[in-house]
Amino acid sequence: MTTIDNGTQEAAGKVPPRYACGETFVPKSRYIDPEFLKLELDRLFTQVWQPACREEEIPEPGNYYEYTIGRQSIMVVRQKDASIKAFYNACTHRGMKVVRGTGCAADGELRCEFHGWRYAFDGRSSFVPSRDEFLNRPREQWSLRPVAVGTWGGWVFVSMAEDPPDLLDWLDPLPTALAPFRLQDMRFRWRKRTFLPANYKTVIDAFIEGYHTPGTHPQTLRATQGPRPSTEPAPPQEFVYAPYTPTIPYRNHSRFIYTARPDSGDKDSARKEQAARPEVFANSMQYNYLEVRSLATERDYRVAQQLATMEPSDVPPFVLYHQMCEELALAEGVDFPKMTMEQYFAGNGDWHVFPTLVILVEKSCILGYRMLPDAEDPNQCVFEMFSLEHFAPGEVPETSWLEFERWQDHDGWGELPTQDLRNIGAIHAGMHSKGFDGLWLNTAQEMSIRNEHAIADRFIFGVDDRADDGAVGA
Ligand code: FES
Ligand SMILES: [Fe+2]
Numbered sequence: 001m002t003t004i005d006n007g008t009q010e011a012a013g014k015v016p017p018r019y020a021c022g023e024t025f026v027p028k029s030r031y032i033d034p035e036f037l038k039l040e041l042d043r044l045f046t047q048v049w050q051p052a053c054r055e056e057e058i059p060e061p062g063n064y065y066e067y068t069i070g071r072q073s074i075m076v077v078r079q080k081d082a083s084i085k086a087f088y089n090a091c092t093h094r095g096m097k098v099v100r101g102t103g104c105a106a107d108g109e110l111r112c113e114f115h116g117w118r119y120a121f122d123g124r125s126s127f128v129p130s131r132d133e134f135l136n137r138p139r140e141q142w143s144l145r146p147v148a149v150g151t152w153g154g155w156v157f158v159s160m161a162e163d164p165p166d167l168l169d170w171l172d173p174l175p176t177a178l179a180p181f182r183l184q185d186m187r188f189r190w191r192k193r194t195f196l197p198a199n200y201k202t203v204i205d206a207f208i209e210g211y212h213t214p215g216t217h218p219q220t221l222r223a224t225q226g227p228r229p230s231t232e233p234a235p236p237q238e239f240v241y242a243p244y245t246p247t248i249p250y251r252n253h254s255r256f257i258y259t260a261r262p263d264s265g266d267k268d269s270a271r272k273e274q275a276a277r278p279e280v281f282a283n284s285m286q287y288n289y290l291e292v293r294s295l296a297t298e299r300d301y302r303v304a305q306q307l308a309t310m311e312p313s314d315v316p317p318f319v320l321y322h323q324m325c326e327e328l329a330l331a332e333g334v335d336f337p338k339m340t341m342e343q344y345f346a347g348n349g350d351w352h353v354f355p356t357l358v359i360l361v362e363k364s365c366i367l368g369y370r371m372l373p374d375a376e377d378p379n380q381c382v383f384e385m386f387s388l389e390h391f392a393p394g395e396v397p398e399t400s401w402l403e404f405e406r407w408q409d410h411d412g413w414g415e416l417p418t419q420d421l422r423n424i425g426a427i428h429a430g431m432h433s434k435g436f437d438g439l440w441l442n443t444a445q446e447m448s449i450r451n452e453h454a455i456a457d458r459f460i461f462g463v464d465d466r467a468d469d470g471a472v473g474a
Contacts, residue, residue: 015461021453027438028431030453031199037378041070044355044459049148049170051155051357051370052076052086053102054388056187058156062105062121066097067158070375074147075099076156077110079121084151086158087123087144098144110144119144153183154388155357170252177347180339181361186388187396189365190293192413193384194404196421198428200356200371200381201452206420206427207369208352208452210245210256211445214238216419220284224274227286231415240270245350247448251466252455254448257349281317282308291415294367294387295360299332300325325364333392337363352448354455365389379428383407385417 015021018029019036030036052067058078065076066089073089075098089097091112098112098119105111109126110119118127125142128134148159150167152175157167168175196203206212214221214234221241222229247256260272274280285304288295296304303324307317319341329336339347350360360367366388374380384401391397404410407421430436441450457463 013462015457015463019461021450021457024441024443024450025438026441026450026453028436029438031202031428031431032378034376034378037199037373037376039460040373040456041375044456045069045072045373046160047164047459048161048355049150049157049159049164049167050355051353052149052158053156054188055084055151055154055156055184057102058084060104062108063103064099064105064110065102065156066099069372072160073097074158074160075110076149076158077105077121077123084149084156085122086147086149086156088147090145091117092125092142092144093117093128151184153178154186171353172252173250174253174351174353178351178361180337180343181347181363181366182337182390183359183361183366183388185335185337186366186390188399189297189387189389189397190402191384191386191399192402192404192410193382194407194410196381196383196407197379197425198381199378200373202428202431203371203381203383203424204352204356204358204369204452205439205449206424207358208254208256208350208448209247209442209446210243210258210350211442212423213245214242216423217416219287219415223280223283223287224277225283227283227290229283229287231419241274243271244445246444247446247451249447249451249454253354254352254451255349256445256448257345275318276316277312278310278317278320279308281321285321287416292367292417293412293414294365295362297364297389299328299334300364303328322363329364329390333395334364334390336390339363352452354452363390385413 019027021027050069052074053065053076057063057065058076061078061080061082063078067074067076074086075089076084076086079085089099091098091114093112093115096112096114098110099105105121108121110121112118116127116129117125120126123144123146128142148161148164150157152167152171164170218234218238219229219231220243221234221238243258244261245256245258247254282304285296286301286308289298289301289304303321307321307324310320313320322341322344326336326338344363347361350358352358356370356372358369358371368386368388370384372382374382402410407413413421439449441447454466457465
């Protein structure tokens, strides 16, 4: 038996009815109950690997990054030998945070500002004023307490678990599928942070399915109109141009891809016909650069402008585009990732790197999001959005996190992300309605959302409802 914090006894291995999902239903309590947030913070976030920062954020020995998840603060520190260690960010004297934010430790040591205790970068206690006045303290309790750390794709991952699984096993199948893209060699083009009035999962869910595309982003159905099409709501008949974006649930993560319906027949023909025209495909790529500010780089944009002037040929426009982007990038000194179209399609798309990271992967760049829960309030979260890119040597721009108290305080999100951001507050507010019980999900294009709850149930309630068949909805 496990005691849940409201004092009720819950049978281990069983999800309490108020939090139990159906095959395609998720109760809203998982998004709005403070108690559920507490369960997530206590049982999920203390167990799973999660990205703390990018390696490029701590380039030099002594550089540190403070990662905050709920009430836990973890410091990630670059070592003298360039390796990385992580520690609970609590001085072993009286618990004060040793570092705050990001920075570089002066004098080759980390220093607590309260009584001046010092630690080497590897966490060992290096200076305690009046040390002989701490005679009772066992030797092994002086050092900073370590947290498991690992790297993949240029991210530094941390886990508070005592005995975490191998990081690459946990991330499966991302390391294999994304190896050709060499995410670890990408660097920030830009990065922004704000705070949203919604549960962190409300925000994640808005970025891990493509079913909302025609409803929220109607301009993406209208590439025939040019690089900046109308954003008027789409009438029902226009939904034939909607992309088909099935979700693929994995053991620990999810993904959705853009593809054709298996039984499409004529249904996708309108869309396919358009995609065969170079200027229509090129318009979409130009739109990405202009109004998503990612998914296409400035270099890709120039390629798209050229592609828009070309006549249709036997080579599909997207194949031409990829060839031209690669040629131009190589010509301009970029160590562009080489891969077959098969490898591209195996990694391209939108990945939910459970629990906090979402990445949309292209060859030249990726668009990323990270959503972090608030420590107390299920109706608040941190939202980060960034673009990473393969740069030519010497061309990596200086960037830092641009932080906005409200997303409305910044007008540079781009048209498409702005449409998503405008939805968020209303989605979460609507969930509180007495007339709303929970989410009814699309069985083909929203199973990423169902999967995130199935993964969470393993950690929170010890329930593994996919033990037999591998994955929900697979
Ligand atoms: S709490 Fe850090 S030195 Fe006292
Ligand atoms: Fe969107």
